[in-house]
Amino acid sequence: MPIEKFTTLISTCVPLPIENVDTDQIIPARFLKATTREGFGENLFRDWRYDKSGRPKDDFVLNANRYSGKILVTGKNFGSGSSREHAAWAIKDYGFSVVVSSFFADIFRNNSLNNGLLTVQVSETFLARLFEMTEADPSLKVKVDLENQKISVLPGGPEEGFEINPYKKNCLLNGYDDIDYLLSISDRIAEFEKSMK
Amino acid sequence: MNNKTIFDKIWDRHVVQTVPGGPDVLYIDRHFIHEVTSPQAFAGLKKRGAGVFHPEKTIATADHNIPTVNQHLTIHEELSRIQVEKLKTNCRDYNIELYGLNHPYNGIVHVIGPEMGITQPGMTIVCGDSHTSTHGAFGSIAFGIGTSEVEMVLASQCLMQAKPKTMRINIDGELQKGVTSKDIILYIISQISTGGATGYFVEYAGKAIRNLSMEARMTICNMSIEMGARGGLISPDQVTFEYIRGREYAPSGERWEEQVEFWKTLPSDDGAEFDRELFFSAADIEPMITYGTNPGMGTGISGKIPLMEEVDNASRNSFLKSLQYMDFSPGDIMTGKKVDYVFMGSCTNGRIEDLRNFASFVKGKKKAEDVTVWIVPGSKQVEKQAEEEGIRQILELAGFEMRQPGCSACLAMNEDKIPEGKYAVSTSNRNFEGRQGPGSRTMLASPLTAAAAAITGRVTDPRTFL
Ligand code: SF4
Numbered sequence: 001m002p003i004e005k006f007t008t009l010i011s012t013c014v015p016l017p018i019e020n021v022d023t024d025q026i027i028p029a030r031f032l033k034a035t036t037r038e039g040f041g042e043n044l045f046r047d048w049r050y051d052k053s054g055r056p057k058d059d060f061v062l063n064a065n066r067y068s069g070k071i072l073v074t075g076k077n078f079g080s081g082s083s084r085e086h087a088a089w090a091i092k093d094y095g096f097s098v099v100v101s102s103f104f105a106d107i108f109r110n111n112s113l114n115n116g117l118l119t120v121q122v123s124e125t126f127l128a129r130l131f132e133m134t135e136a137d138p139s140l141k142v143k144v145d146l147e148n149q150k151i152s153v154l155p156g157g158p159e160e161g162f163e164i165n166p167y168k169k170n171c172l173l174n175g176y177d178d179i180d181y182l183l184s185i186s187d188r189i190a191e192f193e194k195s196m197k
Numbered sequence: 198m199n200n201k202t203i204f205d206k207i208w209d210r211h212v213v214q215t216v217p218g219g220p221d222v223l224y225i226d227r228h229f230i231h232e233v234t235s236p237q238a239f240a241g242l243k244k245r246g247a248g249v250f251h252p253e254k255t256i257a258t259a260d261h262n263i264p265t266v267n268q269h270l271t272i273h274e275e276l277s278r279i280q281v282e283k284l285k286t287n288c289r290d291y292n293i294e295l296y297g298l299n300h301p302y303n304g305i306v307h308v309i310g311p312e313m314g315i316t317q318p319g320m321t322i323v324c325g326d327s328h329t330s331t332h333g334a335f336g337s338i339a340f341g342i343g344t345s346e347v348e349m350v351l352a353s354q355c356l357m358q359a360k361p362k363t364m365r366i367n368i369d370g371e372l373q374k375g376v377t378s379k380d381i382i383l384y385i386i387s388q389i390s391t392g393g394a395t396g397y398f399v400e401y402a403g404k405a406i407r408n409l410s411m412e413a414r415m416t417i418c419n420m421s422i423e424m425g426a427r428g429g430l431i432s433p434d435q436v437t438f439e440y441i442r443g444r445e446y447a448p449s450g451e452r453w454e455e456q457v458e459f460w461k462t463l464p465s466d467d468g469a470e471f472d473r474e475l476f477f478s479a480a481d482i483e484p485m486i487t488y489g490t491n492p493g494m495g496t497g498i499s500g501k502i503p504l505m506e507e508v509d510n511a512s513r514n515s516f517l518k519s520l521q522y523m524d525f526s527p528g529d530i531m532t533g534k535k536v537d538y539v540f541m542g543s544c545t546n547g548r549i550e551d552l553r554n555f556a557s558f559v560k561g562k563k564k565a566e567d568v569t570v571w572i573v574p575g576s577k578q579v580e581k582q583a584e585e586e587g588i589r590q591i592l593e594l595a596g597f598e599m600r601q602p603g604c605s606a607c608l609a610m611n612e613d614k615i616p617e618g619k620y621a622v623s624t625s626n627r628n629f630e631g632r633q634g635p636g637s638r639t640m641l642a643s644p645l646t647a648a649a650a651a652i653t654g655r656v657t658d659p660r661t662f663l
Contacts, residue, residue: 033276035236085343111343167219
C-alpha cells in the first residue's frame with residue numbers, strides 16, 4: 001500500500017517545548033483498543049489536552065488559537081517509550097505532516113517514516129531559535145524541503161540541513177513502502193533461508 | 198579475524214541483502230505478536246492480498262488487555278474483548294499458534310517466550326512491543342517494532358533495518374546485599390538518561406552480570422529501551438544453557454549438543470570494538486527508586502530528589518513539570534514517602550524468581566493496612582509454579598493475594614488502574630504520567646523494595662529488614 005508522498009511543505013508551526021515526550025503521552029494506552037489505524041488524532045495528547053471531564057485545557061498548545069499548522073516542534077528525545085505505532089498514527093491523523101526535534105527515539109522515528117510522517121532532526125541551537133521565533137510570531141512560516149534535506153524559516157530566516165537515510169528519503173518522495181519492496185524480493189529471501197540451514 | 202562483538206556476529210548472519218544506500222534486509226527467526234499491536238498489521242496484509250510467509254515462526258499471546266481476575270468469564274470491556282477475539286480469528290485464519298486467554302501457556306509475551314524455550318541464543322527476535330529487548334538476555338538480537346513492521350515480518354519474515362551502533366556497559370564487582378538486577382538497570386538509566394543509548398544496541402558485561410540468574414538478566418535487558426537503546430543483550434554462558442535445557446521448544450539429543458557448540462561461539466571476542474563503552478561498579482549501587490515521570494529520574498533509596506541547581510539549565514522546565522505531577526519537591530528525601538499501592542508484576546519483574554524474592558521478604562510479616570497490593574504473575578506457568586512452591590500460601594498468610602497473569606497495571610489497559618493522585622511503588626518499567634491509570638503516580642523499584650513498601654506503607658529501604 002503506497003504511503004502519502006512527501007516533497008516540500010510550507011506551514012506554520014505548533015511549539016511543544018517539552019523534553020522526553022513519551023508515546024504514552026502522545027496516545028495513552030487506554031485509547032489503543034481500536035483495530036483500525038484511523039481516528040487516533042482525536043485522542044492525541046489526550047491527558048494534556050483535556051481534563052477529566054473532557055473539557056479542553058486552555059493552557060495546552062493544541063487548544064491555543066494562536067497556533068496552528070502542519071509542523072509540530074518539540075523538545076529533545078521525542079517519542080521515547082512504548083513502540084506503539086498508534087503514536088505516529090495519532091500525530092498524522094490530527095493533521096501534522098512533520099515533527100521537528102533535536103532528538104528522536106528510534107522506534108518512533110521508524111514508525112513515523114513508515115507512515116509518511118517526516119521526522120526532522122535539527123541542532124539544539126536551531127530548535128531553540130525555532131521555539132523563540134514561533135512563540136514571538138505564530139504566523140511564522142517554515143519550509144521543509146525533503147529533496148534538498150533542508151528546513152528554513154521564511155523568508156530568509158535561519159535554515160539548517162537535516163539527515164535522512166537515502167532509502168527512506170526515496171520511499172517518502174515516491175510514496176513507496178517497505179512491504180512492497182520485501183514482497184518483491186521473496187525469491188531472494190527463500191534462497192537465503194536455504195543457505196541458513 | 199577474531200574481534201567481532203556478539204551483536205555483529207548475529208546481525209551479519211541474518212542479513213539477506215543490503216539495500217544500496219539504505220538499511221539491511223534482516224531475517225527474523227522468531228516473531229511474537231499480541232492483541233494490541235497486531236490487528237492493523239493483519240488488516241494491512243488482507244488489504245494487500247498477501248499471506249503470512251512463515252506462520253510457524255510467529256507465536257501469539259493475549260496479555261495487554263486481559264483481566265487479572267475471573268479469566269474464565271468473557272471479557273467485560275467490549276473493546277478489549279474485540280481485540281482479543283480479533284487475535285483469535287487472525288491466528289486461526291493464518292495458522293498461527295496462539296497461547297490465548299486460559300491456555301496453560303498464556304502469559305506476558307516476554308515471559309512465555311523464554312519459559313517455553315522459544316527464545317534461544319543467536320536468534321533474531323522481534324515483537325510489536327518495545328520490551329522485546331528482554332529476550333536479549335539469552336544472547337539474541339531482540340527488539341521492539343511498530344505495527345507496519347509487524348506486517349513486514351508477517352509478509353516476508355524480514356525487516357528493513359539500519360544497523361545500530363554498539364555499546365558495552367560493564368558492571369564490575371559484587372552487588373551489595375539487598376541490591377538486585379532491577380537496581381542495576383535503574384541505576385544505569387539514572388546515570389545516562391532515557392535517551393542515553395538511543396541509536397545503540399547494548400551489551401551488558403562484567404562480573405556482576407555474569408553472577409546473575411537468567412531471570413535477573415532478563416530484568417536488565419528488559420529495560421534497555423528505557424535508555425533509548427534499540428535492544429540489550431548478554432553473551433550466553435553455562436547459566437543460559439542450563440536455563441534452556443529441557444524446555445518445551447529447546448533442542449534435544451544430538452541437536453542440543455550441536456546448538457550448544459554453536460552458542461559457545463557467540464560471545465564477543467576479546468578485543469572486539471564497541472562504538473561506546475561504559476564502566477560502572479556494582480558496589481556503588483543501592484536499591485533504587487524513581488521520583489519523576491521517566492525511568493531516568495531515579496535515585497538510590499537513601500538519596501534525595503535533585504535540587505534545581507543540580508539540573509541542567511535546559512531541562513529544568515521538564516524537571517519541574519514532572520515533580521509537579523508527582524507532587525514532590527526538589528531536595529525531598531525519598532524514604533518515608535507515603536505509598537497507596539504496590540504493583541508486583543510485569544515483564545520486568547513478574548517471573549518466578551521475582552515472586553520468590555517478594556515472598557521470602559514478606560514471609561512472617563504482615564501487609565500494611567492502608568496499602569492495596571496487586572501481585573500479578575507473568576504467566577500461567579509462573580502462577581502454577583508459585584502455587585507448587587507454596588508461594589501463594591506465604592503471600593496469603595502475610596495478607597496478600599495473587600491475581601491471574603497479564604500485563605495488568607503495568608499499562609492499565611484493563612481494569613487494574615491506580616487511581617488519580619495515588620502513589621504506587623511498582624516493579625514494572627515505566628513511570629510515565631498516567632501510565633498506570635490517568636493521574637497515577639508511579640515510583641519504580643525492585644521486588645524487594647516493593648515488598649518493603651507493602652509491609653510498611655512507605656518508601657522503605659529493604660536493607661533495613663535484611
Ligand atoms: S508487562 Fe508492561 S511492559 Fe511488559 S509487555 Fe506488558 S505492558 Fe508491556
